[in-house]
Amino acid sequence: MRILITGGAGFVGARLAREILKRGQLNGQSVTELVIADLFPAPADLLADPRVKGHAGPMLEQGDLFKSGFDGVFHLASAVSGECELDFDLGLRSNVDSSRLLLDSIRASGKASRMVFASSVAVFGPDAANPMPALVADDGLPTPQTSYGTHKLMIEYMVADYTRKGYIDGRSARLMTVAVRPGKPNGAASSFFSGIIREPLAGTDTTCPVDASVSHPLSSPGTTIHGLITVFEASREAIGGRMALNLPGLNVTVGQMLAALEKVAGPAVRARVKFERDERIAGIVDNWAKGCTFERAHALGLRADASFEAIIEQYIEDCKTRPGYPAEALNGLA
Amino acid sequence: MRILITGGAGFVGARLAREILKRGQLNGQSVTELVIADLFPAPADLLADPRVKGHAGPMLEQGDLFKSGFDGVFHLASAVSGECELDFDLGLRSNVDSSRLLLDSIRASGKASRMVFASSVAVFGPDAANPMPALVADDGLPTPQTSYGTHKLMIEYMVADYTRKGYIDGRSARLMTVAVRPGKPNGAASSFFSGIIREPLAGTDTTCPVDASVSHPLSSPGTTIHGLITVFEASREAIGGRMALNLPGLNVTVGQMLAALEKVAGPAVRARVKFERDERIAGIVDNWAKGCTFERAHALGLRADASFEAIIEQYIEDCKTRPGYPAEALNGLA
Numbered sequence: 001m002r003i004l005i006t007g008g009a010g011f012v013g014a015r016l017a018r019e020i021l022k023r024g025q026l027n028g029q030s031v032t033e034l035v036i037a038d039l040f041p042a043p044a045d046l047l048a049d050p051r052v053k054g055h056a057g058p059m060l061e062q063g064d065l066f067k068s069g070f071d072g073v074f075h076l077a078s079a080v081s082g083e084c085e086l087d088f089d090l091g092l093r094s095n096v097d098s099s100r101l102l103l104d105s106i107r108a109s110g111k112a113s114r115m116v117f118a119s120s121v122a123v124f125g126p127d128a129a130n131p132m133p134a135l136v137a138d139d140g141l142p143t144p145q146t147s148y149g150t151h152k153l154m155i156e157y158m159v160a161d162y163t164r165k166g167y168i169d170g171r172s173a174r175l176m177t178v179a180v181r182p183g184k185p186n187g188a189a190s191s192f193f194s195g196i197i198r199e200p201l202a203g204t205d206t207t208c209p210v211d212a213s214v215s216h217p218l219s220s221p222g223t224t225i226h227g228l229i230t231v232f233e234a235s236r237e238a239i240g241g242r243m244a245l246n247l248p249g250l251n252v253t254v255g256q257m258l259a260a261l262e263k264v265a266g267p268a269v270r271a272r273v274k275f276e277r278d279e280r281i282a283g284i285v286d287n288w289a290k291g292c293t294f295e296r297a298h299a300l301g302l303r304a305d306a307s308f309e310a311i312i313e314q315y316i317e318d319c320k321t322r323p324g325y326p327a328e329a330l331n332g333l334a
Numbered sequence: 335m336r337i338l339i340t341g342g343a344g345f346v347g348a349r350l351a352r353e354i355l356k357r358g359q360l361n362g363q364s365v366t367e368l369v370i371a372d373l374f375p376a377p378a379d380l381l382a383d384p385r386v387k388g389h390a391g392p393m394l395e396q397g398d399l400f401k402s403g404f405d406g407v408f409h410l411a412s413a414v415s416g417e418c419e420l421d422f423d424l425g426l427r428s429n430v431d432s433s434r435l436l437l438d439s440i441r442a443s444g445k446a447s448r449m450v451f452a453s454s455v456a457v458f459g460p461d462a463a464n465p466m467p468a469l470v471a472d473d474g475l476p477t478p479q480t481s482y483g484t485h486k487l488m489i490e491y492m493v494a495d496y497t498r499k500g501y502i503d504g505r506s507a508r509l510m511t512v513a514v515r516p517g518k519p520n521g522a523a524s525s526f527f528s529g530i531i532r533e534p535l536a537g538t539d540t541t542c543p544v545d546a547s548v549s550h551p552l553s554s555p556g557t558t559i560h561g562l563i564t565v566f567e568a569s570r571e572a573i574g575g576r577m578a579l580n581l582p583g584l585n586v587t588v589g590q591m592l593a594a595l596e597k598v599a600g601p602a603v604r605a606r607v608k609f610e611r612d613e614r615i616a617g618i619v620d621n622w623a624k625g626c627t628f629e630r631a632h633a634l635g636l637r638a639d640a641s642f643e644a645i646i647e648q649y650i651e652d653c654k655t656r657p658g659y660p661a662e663a664l665n666g667l668a
Contacts (some may be wrong), residue, residue, distance in 0.1 A: 088499060091607055092434075100426075127494075129575030129630060130473050139464050139470045141473050143494075150495040160461075160477075161484040164423060241463030243477055296463060 001029045004070045004270035007077030008036030011181050014043050016225045021049055027233045037062050045323045057096035066105030073217040080188040081148035089128050095151035116232045117159045117172040119244050132136035137292045138245050145287035149259035155202040160242035171239050173231045176217040176249025176308040178224050179313035182325045189284040200272035203332030209278030217249030220311045228304050251291030260308040336364045341411030342370030348377050350559050361567045369394055377658045393432035399437030407449040409646055414522040415482035423551050428487035442503035449572050450566045451493045453578050456483035458623040469625045479621035494576035505573050507565045510551040510583025512558050514649035516659045523618040534606035537666030543612030547625040551583030554645045561636050582638035583627030590667045594642040600643040
């Protein structure tokens with residue numbers, strides 16, 4: 001099998017690539033080539049694997065690559081929420097136009113590749129005529145309140161229509177916010193969901209830009225990647241329709257996250273987080289889902305992380321054992 | 335006011351243009367220029383009005399025109415459902431790419447034009463995981479089962495996001511199927527909803543490609559145009575949100591339509607319609623809404639046509655009095 005991961009040099013994409021390389025197969029078929037397309041070069045450990053081919057550069061310049069015929073595609077590349085709010089054109093180019101090029105290229109290849117599109121919980125939001133329920137189901141009405149969410153939703157509908165026509169075998173999975181991410185904060189408005197755990201564990205003071213009562217569905221990187229692979233491997237019948245499904249997340253408040261941090265790492269670590277409201281971030285997050293339900297993912301056997309403590313423990317374990325986690329990541333632990 | 339109608343040479347667009355010219359104003363402001371952009375030239379009676387400027391040609395070549403600064407825009411231009419199913423690329427170009435150019439051009443003009451986008455009841459459909467309710471409300475989950483419906487929905491979401499950003503003052507109104515249309519059948523899968531009334535009234539035998547039990551929401555051209563103007567003139571508060579609303583339609587079966595035809599025009603006229611199932615058309619129509627509800631339109635004071643008899647009577651009156659209706663249109667009446 002020849003597999004493509006767009007955004008494969010990013011945190012989720014690179015971890016997905018490592019997992020696929022470790023398994024060596026998808027759906028019982030050997031993965032002989034794994035192509036990583038990303039704006040940035042793939043991490044060295046991935047490029048060192050003889051099965052991996054890296055292609056760095058904008059997706060909009062990769063049409064020939066995308067036409068070259070893949071058995072499977074994971075489409076993760078995206079400009080993130082904060083970026084899209086600050087640069088409207090960049091968002092349209094990086095998300096909508098790039099995804100269209102990818103879909104049209106796969107169609108031109110004639111392979112009808114199986115494709116998982118990484119959509120987002122950001123498709124949901126409250127509109128004046130459509131208040132958002134406390135928990136949003138798979139079939140909740142998407143009324144995105146960011147350009148990022150709008151783009152993800154438009155791509156979901158393209159994936160469904162190209163699939164209906166038989167040009168791809170697509171399935172869209174809405175990722176919950178992935179935490180804990182290593183490294184530096186990024187341009188996503190959700191960046192603080194990782195920061196308020198990562199920074200104090202590294203021994204650094206940090207601020208939380210939203211109130212402790214803010215609730216949101218989160219998923220560990222391991223659980224997220226297990227979800228993406230499960231959705232890829234599922235039969236169309238098991239997926240049950242062309243519309244996107246919610247990948248499982250833990251519906252948790254910021255207050256519960258910090259209580260879990262204190263339980264796992266102690267009160268001194270917890271004390272490194274101060275609340276300092278950022279109106280821009282808080283305004284965006286206010287318009288996100290407080291939580292979701294996951295009926296269709298449950299039917300595929302997928303489950304959310306057991307607890308937020310378990311998510312923190314996965315991060316601590318990752319810091320000790322995985323590439324991409326800086327040496328000082330746990331300097332804040334006694 | 336300078337007003338643009340895309341698709342303004344089509345049946346609905348030209349009738350909208352005539353109505354605006356007759357009123358001479360929108361929202362109390364005088365209409366000084368009415369620009370009609372359409373693939374085809376506008377009808378002669380419109381071009382004869384000194385306020386009208388016609389631009390014939392593909393929308394994708396009209397970027398400079400669209401950037402020239404409009405106070406109001408009615409965006410009606412579209413490739414229709416049957417065409418989009420037969421030519422996937424044409425659909426994407428004519429609907430998605432053209433609408434994107436229009437939106438980006440208005441944004442570049444800096445005018446934040448008020449804009450009504452003519453979406454369609456075709457955004458609704460049954461998906462494996464999302465069966466369709468008997469009547470679909472404004473906030474029903476759109477799961478389009480045609481490329482046409484997919485494109486309309488993608489544009490709805492673009493209109494909402496460009497509006498959120500303040501680049502336009504957009505509102506999307508989902509047109510129900512408009513009947514009775516004059517002239518020849520067109521490429522729309524819904525064409526027969528007009529044909530089974532129009533052809534027998536003209537004295538021509540015709541076939542109905544779906545069963546008598548098929549139910550669908552219909553609206554007369556007059557009611558549809560009144561809806562578009564009302565949505566244009568409404569305040570943002572009255573519209574209540576950025577999501578699309580359903581324009582009122584009469585939920586009616588093909589059997590009820592033919593019974594109304596017999597009541598208005600007699601059994602000999604009714605007898606000119608034979609049932610001859612067309613699997614391609616029937617398959618598309620099977621995936622359309624059987625009926626809708628219209629809560630948000632009702633709140634704007636809009637109502638569906640009183641009966642299907644009234645819709646037929648409007649058509650007969652139009653044949654006698656309006657441009658664009660052929661002389662032989664009522665040859666079948668005794």
